[in-house]
Amino acid sequence: MHLVPAERAGHRIIDGHRVCDAVAAIGDPDRVRAWADRFSLLADANRLALLLALHRAGPLAVSDLAVATGMRDPAVSQALRLLRAAGAVAGEKEGRVVRYRVVDEATARLLDEYAANAPV
Structure with a gap:
């Protein structure tokens, strides 16, 4: 042993x-x-939805993520703060707009696995 x-x-x-x-x-x-x-x-279903949207669609702004997920802007912002603090996403500022994207490779692989096994 x-x-x-x-x-x-x-x-x-x-x-x-x-x-x-x-x-x-x-x-x-x-x-x-x-x-x-x-x-x-x-x-968390909301955070997962945000990550899936970002992973599949690429960099998106808070307002676009709110429309895509059905969440309110403040809830999206709060979830993104948590995801950013954890190193899962990063934001890139373009003028007054910040677009977020998935940057953690391990998280991206898990999202790929989800997408591969999601019903059509």
Whole structure:
């Protein structure tokens, strides 16, 4: 049981090789937390809708995203602030207009997976 952390080594283990496989599959706790945080961003239907719109249509302004998603401008802005803080999206200013786009590659891959499995 070389992968079992020392603080858990004294626990009763039934299938040692599977426990080691499970520990290896879980991997680094910080990486697990980062992915959990990424999934929590996607767990909100409004944020997911914004990400899907941005991923598929490309850079969009807040007002355009509001029309596309049926959300109000302030709600879009608030969600984008959260997504921007998490590093999932970035805004590029063109004059007075800020257009947002998906910049996190891991999030983009998850959105691709969603699109590939969405009903037609």
